[in-house]
Amino acid sequence: MIGSMKWNFVSGILAFVFTFFLSIQNNFILTSMLNGLYSFILLFVGTYLIRFVIGAFLEPKIEHQVDAEVMDSSHKEAESQHVGQHFDMQTPDDSAENKPSEHPVFTPLNPPKLATKEETEPERVADVVRHWTAD
Numbered sequence: 001m002i003g004s005m006k007w008n009f010v011s012g013i014l015a016f017v018f019t020f021f022l023s024i025q026n027n028f029i030l031t032s033m034l035n036g037l038y039s040f041i042l043l044f045v046g047t048y049l050i051r052f053v054i055g056a057f058l059e060p061k062i063e064h065q066v067d068a069e070v071m072d073s074s075h076k077e078a079e080s081q082h083v084g085q086h087f088d089m090q091t092p093d094d095s096a097e098n099k100p101s102e103h104p105v106f107t108p109l110n111p112p113k114l115a116t117k118e119e120t121e122p123e124r125v126a127d128v129v130r131h132w133t134a135d
Contacts, residue, residue, distance in 0.1 A: 012044035
């Protein structure tokens with residue numbers, strides 16, 4: 001992102017003052033202040049979005065300039081400046097520890113039983129069903 005938060009506050013305050021003075025002529029002071037607050041919030045967020053978009057478009061150019069300058073300095077300094085800035089999209093090399101064995105052995109899972117059912121008498125089940133239908 002380009003710039004600092006002071007740009008957001010400056011644009012928001014200017015919008016508040018401009019809206020307040022244009023609105024005070026035809027409205028009560030509370031309504032004018034509320035309209036000014038709305039315009040402050042709108043331009044504060046709008047300036048943030050504009051700064052974000054401008055920063056997104058300028059970042060590759062700035063990064064390219066930084067990379068050209070870093071080429072002259074040591075490789076270690078370049079790594080420390082860019083750590084955590086980019087996603088490494090290289091996959092690791094296939095080594096013996098990553099390859100599966102030649103003869104894999106299949107062993108099925110045997111999970112323990114979590115619950116056991118108790119044997120219920122059919123008369124007891126019938127009594128419970130009668131009780132439910134009676135309610």
